[in-house]
Amino acid sequence: MSEHQPTPDTVLRLINGYWSTGIIGAAAGHRLFTHLNAGAHTAPALAERAGISPRGAQSLLDGLVSIGLVHLEEGTYRNSAEADAYLVEGRPADLSAMARLKLTHMGSLTGLADVVAAGGPVSDPAVEVADNPHWGQVVPAIAAQSVPAAAVAADVLGLDDAGALSILDVGGGSGIYSATWLERNPRARATQLDWEPINAIAARLLAERGLSDRFTCIDGDFHHTDFGRHAYDIAVYSHIAHQEGPEDNIAVFTRLKDALKPGGALIVCDYVVDDDRSGPAFPLLFACEMLLKSKQGGTWRRTDYDAWLTKAGFSDITFHTAPPATLVIAR
Numbered sequence: 001m002s003e004h005q006p007t008p009d010t011v012l013r014l015i016n017g018y019w020s021t022g023i024i025g026a027a028a029g030h031r032l033f034t035h036l037n038a039g040a041h042t043a044p045a046l047a048e049r050a051g052i053s054p055r056g057a058q059s060l061l062d063g064l065v066s067i068g069l070v071h072l073e074e075g076t077y078r079n080s081a082e083a084d085a086y087l088v089e090g091r092p093a094d095l096s097a098m099a100r101l102k103l104t105h106m107g108s109l110t111g112l113a114d115v116v117a118a119g120g121p122v123s124d125p126a127v128e129v130a131d132n133p134h135w136g137q138v139v140p141a142i143a144a145q146s147v148p149a150a151a152v153a154a155d156v157l158g159l160d161d162a163g164a165l166s167i168l169d170v171g172g173g174s175g176i177y178s179a180t181w182l183e184r185n186p187r188a189r190a191t192q193l194d195w196e197p198i199n200a201i202a203a204r205l206l207a208e209r210g211l212s213d214r215f216t217c218i219d220g221d222f223h224h225t226d227f228g229r230h231a232y233d234i235a236v237y238s239h240i241a242h243q244e245g246p247e248d249n250i251a252v253f254t255r256l257k258d259a260l261k262p263g264g265a266l267i268v269c270d271y272v273v274d275d276d277r278s279g280p281a282f283p284l285l286f287a288c289e290m291l292l293k294s295k296q297g298g299t300w301r302r303t304d305y306d307a308w309l310t311k312a313g314f315s316d317i318t319f320h321t322a323p324p325a326t327l328v329i330a331r
């Protein structure tokens with residue numbers, strides 16, 4: 001028998017992969033990672049702290065051990081390093097909201113085979129329509145992924161000491177880039193363009209951080225709303241390119257080039273795939289999400305961004321990793 005005789009384990013684990021989404025989403029919903037972090041290390045203690053049944057607590061813990069997010073140490077349960085960093089509430093990059101949100105998306109996967117056959121959404125409307133309530137749920141959840149990306153961009157571009165910067169965030173969502181950079185650079189000012197209900201969320205979050213006096217919102221559709229001319233030092237387009245097709249991305253990049261002051265920088269953040277589409281793993285997976293949810297979106301290759309930005313008039317184009325995303329910085 002060959003050393004590499006296949007067993008059904010891997011395929012069975014993957015077929016049952018939806019249980020990972022279910023278990024993480026339910027555990028985040030009951031704040032299990034936060035309770036573990038705060039000292040509840042047994043099923044009865046967690047059940048009491050979370051207000052859930054002891055049987056439920058034990059089953060969730062078994063599932064969490066199975067998927068590697070919780071370790072069993074001499075009869076007591078502990079968060080893994082990943083769960084501690086990314087699933088404990090209050091951490092800067094806390095993904096609990098994303099875990100809870102993804103659990104609600106699972107039903108839509110039953111239509112994936114039809115979506116694949118059709119080449120796009122078949123029952124639910126595509127996400128890129130005005131005032132889609134989808135965004136109100138997505139933007140607070142995705143903000144945790146934008147925290148490290150905003151930090152990488154600030155370091156690469158030296159934003160902290162760049163003086164009186166003027167920033168435009170297109171589709172800014174929760175306003176996380178503005179909040180991060182305005183805190184790091186007290187002379188910077190930021191403008192966010194998004195739908196009105198989303199701008200209201202951002203305005204509230206920026207107010208909570210005491211940054212309202214340097215933060216402005218423009219309500220509208222970025223396909224049509226004027227960006228201004230030679231007005232900004234920095235423009236941001238984060239987690240938007242994947243919902244748009246090539247022509248729309250080129251059109252937005254061209255208008256952003258014009259909106260930037262000479263020498264200004266555009267920062268695109270997205271799940272970028274290698275040119276031969278061999279990786280990275282998460283951006284490859286995300287292609288199906290865009291097939292399911294958008295009319296023309298996808299996960300685009302480095303060479304796509306390079307070609308589109310060059311066509312839009314940018315010449316100095318560099319790529320920087322901010323896992324699971326990539327930052328494309330263009331001047």
Ligand SMILES: C[S@@+](CC[C@H](N)C(=O)[O-])C[C@H]1O[C@@H](n2cnc3c(N)ncnc32)[C@H](O)[C@@H]1O
Nearest residue numbers: 135146171172173194195198220221222238239
């Ligand atoms: C995936 S979220 C990204 C939020 C933020 N840029 C980030 O990376 O954390 C996409 C954002 O784009 C906004 N958006 C999508 N289509 C838009 C359009 N046509 N005009 C204005 N905003 C749009 C959504 O409301 C949402 O805030």
